[in-house]
Amino acid sequence: MGKSSPSDIESRTDNARAPQSFYPPMSKPWFPWLMPTFVIVNVAAFVYTMYINNCPATTGRHRCVFPSLGRFSFQPLSQNPLFGPSTKTLELMGGLEWILVVKEGEGWRLISCIWLHAGVIHLLTNMISLLFIGIRLEQEFGFLKVGLVYVISGFGGSLLSSLTLRSSISVGASGALFGMLGAMLSELITNWTIYANKVIGEGMRRRILFW
Incomplete structure (x- = not known):
């Protein structure tokens, strides 16, 4: 038998040390543009609402709270503790x-209320959550699927609000956010094995590299 050359020995050693793939290759992430656009739309809607509120x-x-803001100043905290417009303006x-919705047939409010917010605190809370959850989902599944989840969940949340909150006005993207959170948890549970194997594979790769 002939002797193996140093290059052959090195090649076999590298192959032996190469970490085994425990998970399928990840697809190229989508560029997230829809969720930031939704944030801009929500902020613009709030600014315009405050302009109308005056x-x-x-x-x-x-x-008014912060009267130096002029017509953009907030309603008294006794009327709106979230630093926002009046109920009449909303x-x-x-x-x-x-x-x-029921008596006057204004079903369009089931969609329009998703883009409105009761105040600055309400707006900031929802928009930070939207960026945190929405961008992750959009990178994974694309703008079309995530956009549909957002709108359908928001519509469903509006229906639920109209059935349970009959004596007050409901605004906000909370229903849409809960729907997206559910989608994120569903994706995590469905692909739990992939993520777990990815962590295991990364750990083994590091151990082999330092071996």
């Missing part, structure tokens, strides 16, 4: 109110 003209400048802008 607290100094409707409530009195001395009663209704005017398309807030969800059960009697208007």
Whole structure:
């Protein structure tokens, strides 16, 4: 038998040390643009709502919160503790109110209320959550699927609100966010083996490299 050359020995050694793949190759992530666009739309809708609200003209400048903001100043905290517009303005802008949907046939409010927020605190909480959850999902599944989940979940949340909150106005993207959170948890549970094997494979790769 002939002797193996040093290059053959080195090649076999490298092959022996190569980590075994425990999970299928990940597809190239989508570029997330829809979720940031939704954030911009929500922020723009809130700014326009505050412009329409015009607290100094409707409530009195001395009663508004941060009156230096002019017509963008907030309603008194006794009326809206979330630093936002009045209930009347939210209704005017398309807030969800059960009697208007059922009695007046204004079904469009089931969608329009998703893009409105009761105040700055409400807006910031939802938008941070949307970026944290939505961008991850959009990178994985693309804008079309995630956009459908957002709108359908928001619509479902509006239906639920109209059945349970009949004496108040409902606004916000909480229903859409809960739907996306459910989608994220479902994806995690479904692909748990892949993620677990990925962690194991990465650990073995590091052990082999330092062997």
